Amino acid sequence: YYSCKMIRFVVILFFFLYYNSLAQDVHFSQFNETKTLINPALVGYQDGDYKIQAQRRSQWGSVTVPFNTFSISLEVKNIIKKLSFGVQLLNDIAGDSHFKTNGVTLSLSHNTKVNSSNNISFGVLAGTYQRSIDYSTLVFNETENIPNNNIDFFDVAIGFVHEIELNMSSTLISGVSLFHLNKPNQTLIGSDNIQLPINSKFHTSLIYYFNKKFQIKPTIYYSEQGESRELIAGSFFNYVLNNSSAEMVVLRAGIFNRKNDAIITEFGVKIDNFDAMVSYDTNISSLNTASDYKGGFEFSIAYQWSVLKSVKSNEIKVCPKYL
Numbered sequence: 001y002y003s004c005k006m007i008r009f010v011v012i013l014f015f016f017l018y019y020n021s022l023a024q025d026v027h028f029s030q031f032n033e034t035k036t037l038i039n040p041a042l043v044g045y046q047d048g049d050y051k052i053q054a055q056r057r058s059q060w061g062s063v064t065v066p067f068n069t070f071s072i073s074l075e076v077k078n079i080i081k082k083l084s085f086g087v088q089l090l091n092d093i094a095g096d097s098h099f100k101t102n103g104v105t106l107s108l109s110h111n112t113k114v115n116s117s118n119n120i121s122f123g124v125l126a127g128t129y130q131r132s133i134d135y136s137t138l139v140f141n142e143t144e145n146i147p148n149n150n151i152d153f154f155d156v157a158i159g160f161v162h163e164i165e166l167n168m169s170s171t172l173i174s175g176v177s178l179f180h181l182n183k184p185n186q187t188l189i190g191s192d193n194i195q196l197p198i199n200s201k202f203h204t205s206l207i208y209y210f211n212k213k214f215q216i217k218p219t220i221y222y223s224e225q226g227e228s229r230e231l232i233a234g235s236f237f238n239y240v241l242n243n244s245s246a247e248m249v250v251l252r253a254g255i256f257n258r259k260n261d262a263i264i265t266e267f268g269v270k271i272d273n274f275d276a277m278v279s280y281d282t283n284i285s286s287l288n289t290a291s292d293y294k295g296g297f298e299f300s301i302a303y304q305w306s307v308l309k310s311v312k313s314n315e316i317k318v319c320p321k322y323l
Helices: 009-021
Strands: 050-059 067-080 083-094 099-113 118-132 150-167 170-179 199-209 214-225 228-243 248-258 262-271 274-283 294-305
Touching: 099 150, 228 262, 248 274
Parallel strands: none
Antiparallel strands: 050 067, 050 294, 067 083, 083 099, 099 118, 118 150, 150 170, 170 199, 199 214, 214 228, 228 248, 248 262, 262 274, 274 294
């Protein structure tokens, strides 16, 4: 939305990525670990009562200044009856201009058991964000009058998830969500109104147990926002290495294809309540000449726990015998 001539390739590349990023949300390759960015109705889908998680992603380091994304979140399952709560802090810094997105979101989800094999969950999300840009590191052909270097906006999202137990060894989980229902303004040019398009998402996973030790989870994730499309398909694999009363160890892996963009490989381990995962994107897009097929490195670590709830003991009353 302003014309300029960049004199360095990395700055040209930044603006190419920057303009495209305006039509896309901040996202992670380990999308299964960032539930509030995928569907607020997924909040509370965990074993423990509480779950805290940190996640960091770095990409394009082989091409330009790395794009870094960091997230930390907390989820509380059944905080009030069947109502679960989540909060997430997000920080994203992109390219030479240090284009930043900082935000905090609050999510609520409600789970309802329809029958013995069906569950549905509804979720809502509300968040506040600030985006800023540093023009001092950019070089222009002529002086540009840009009134703002940051914007603040409010965001609203909703989601729905359906879980069905197909049989004793397989469960299907599917969901849809809509982000930016209020279409917040994204412009840095004063009076112009450039709205953030609604981001619609669909995801489905089939959890299948071959036996007590080996599980696969074929997954499809699709996102559409304005002119941008993202399709990821692949599978997770879990293998129980040890399941003794003293310690449970699960080896985790995954391989996915982000259409026309990257091959994503993931490896991790779950030891009791700790869960750690690393992944790497191998770039297969038209940018691979510049990137040398190098994409993004990402890791996540999570810890979940439960709190024993005290049970009120009732005194057993013995009824007298009447003969």
